[in-house]
Amino acid sequence: MLGLGAIALCEALGWWQIPFSSTPFFLLFYVGLAISLTPIYLVTWRLARRFRWRGLAVFIGSVAVIGPPRDYLIAATFPKWMVFAPGVAPILADAVTYVGMVAVGHAVMRLIAGPATADQLARTRLKAAQTTQV
Numbered sequence: 001m002l003g004l005g006a007i008a009l010c011e012a013l014g015w016w017q018i019p020f021s022s023t024p025f026f027l028l029f030y031v032g033l034a035i036s037l038t039p040i041y042l043v044t045w046r047l048a049r050r051f052r053w054r055g056l057a058v059f060i061g062s063v064a065v066i067g068p069p070r071d072y073l074i075a076a077t078f079p080k081w082m083v084f085a086p087g088v089a090p091i092l093a094d095a096v097t098y099v100g101m102v103a104v105g106h107a108v109m110r111l112i113a114g115p116a117t118a119d120q121l122a123r124t125r126l127k128a129a130q131t132t133q134v
Contacts, residue, residue, distance in 0.1 A: 002097070002100050002101050002104050003030075003033050003097065003101050004030060006093070006096075006097040006100065006101075010090070010093050010097075013089075013093075014085055015084070015085050015087075015089055015090040015093050016075075016082060016083060016084045016085060016090050016093075016094075017082070017083045017085075018081070018082050019080060019081075019082075019083070037101060037102075037105060040063075040102060040105070041102075041105045041106060041109050043059065044056055044059060044060075044102060044105075044106040044109075045106070045109060045113075045116050046116075047059050048106070048110075048115075048116035048117070049116035049117060052117060056106065059102070060099055060102050060103060063098045063099065063102050064095040064096075064098055064099050065095075067094060067095060067097075067098035068091050068094040068095050068098070071084075071094055072084060072091075
């Protein structure tokens with residue numbers, strides 16, 4: 001829902017435009033967004049389980065850096081899908097959208113499943129020290 005809200009807000013502000021957003025095909029876009037984000041949440045779960053908040057922070061920072069150039073490349077290749085306005089504001093909005101989708105998705109997963117570090121498969125410091133000594 002955060003992604004759809006960001007799309008609507010940024011279209012209203014004129015930062016980007018998705019020409020097919022008023023068509024029934026946009027529902028497919030929403031389903032594709034939900035499906036493509038699922039593996040990302042599994043990665044954040046694993047990173048939070050292994051590296052705690054530092055791993056999650058590095059991953060979210062990486063998403064903010066990698067996401068906008070990816071979207072600009074797709075928009076340049078397929079201009080009928082998305083058009084960005086010139087300037088820095090659309091880039092920052094795209095980065096904030098990526099950060100928000102990953103952070104909120106991970107937070108919802110944590111709310112439902114509990115903290116990743118409490119997982120039975122999470123390595124504790126004692127287990128990690130024992131495996132390095134063997």
